[in-house]
Amino acid sequence: MNHTNLFFISYSALAFSTVFALSLLSGVGIDVYLALFAIEFFIASEVTSPFSLFERRKRIVVEVIMLAIFAVIVIQRIAQILLEAGL
């Protein structure tokens, strides 16, 4: 099995098991799912190395998008906590 296929299988397993696990809990927002999807992408990507040396640009594009999603969610949460605290 090549590295790209291994990446897709492991990432799909992680993402869909997250959906299943979090669906059992009540009151979990979509931002939690998205943050976990982003983290799982980095885990699966590091473990399986789907990008060859020649695909650096593609790697950077996907990583920046994932990092942006994660950063937006974290900033939003921090802002929410700060607003609730009345700061």
Next chain:
Amino acid sequence: MAGPGQGSCWVCKADVGAEDNYCRDCGAELLRRDAMPGIRQAPVRTDARVSVGVFLTIVGAIVGTLSYFMGIVPVLAFGLASLLIGLMVLYLPSSDSVAARIAAESSLPSLLNIERLLEDLDLDERGIYIPVSGLGVAPNVFVPLALTPSTKRPPLGLNTSRRIFVTVGKNPEDRGILLDSPGAGILSSLERSLRLDLSRVGLTDLQGTLDSGLRSIGIGKVTSVNQESTKNEVIVEMQLTALIDLETRLRDSAPRVSQQIGTPAVSALAAAVSKASAKYVKLRSALLDRANKKISVNLQLIG
């Protein structure tokens, strides 16, 4: 390859006219699909990955949109996961190494040179793999000018010869050319990865050994090795996971090499059988099932 009308040369890509039989720039003979019924165009095959990617993207978008309006968060998350994975499947290329592709492309000109050599010397006989032993050592191929008792079983010492044009008997017909087998690199890598000299493996154990060796170097898997002792024949079936483009291109552009000596993958199998059986081996046929990426190789053992 030049098409039925105006086209381009398959070697130098220069424009060629509808009536041209040879390229005006490089002199290469133009292969015309309409004039060669044996050469068929590969059917347009939809990549399975693209289908999976499109399916996941569409399902993800539909499920995500509907669940967003219905306010069902777990289903929305499921839709987003599908959409995300689908987009990645479409965006990321297959991980066939670019270096491997370049290596395969680099071997093409040398095989085309052998094709021209066979054509210019008008050699129509099939190549004979000369048995050899030693870890990482591949048999040489002797292509005789004509089949005579001497050329049927060329001397084993030819494996150490560095000459191209060799004479193996007293008669003028007992001549031919001696080549490194096109699959020498594959066989050598296979033996080194297994740390095993195939001349120490019998034909009965060859299937398992070849299968694990070819899997370990990422070229394919051997599904069966059948020996028909009554016909002195060995049939090897293999499924390719790499080198499919090279295999297809060689069959189209170097038919003599493909039929008389074998493409690199086929040649590696012939060389492996020659080493394992310690017999001269001649390629009878090598049929490629492009849809299933399978090759069925029929080899004749010359005792």
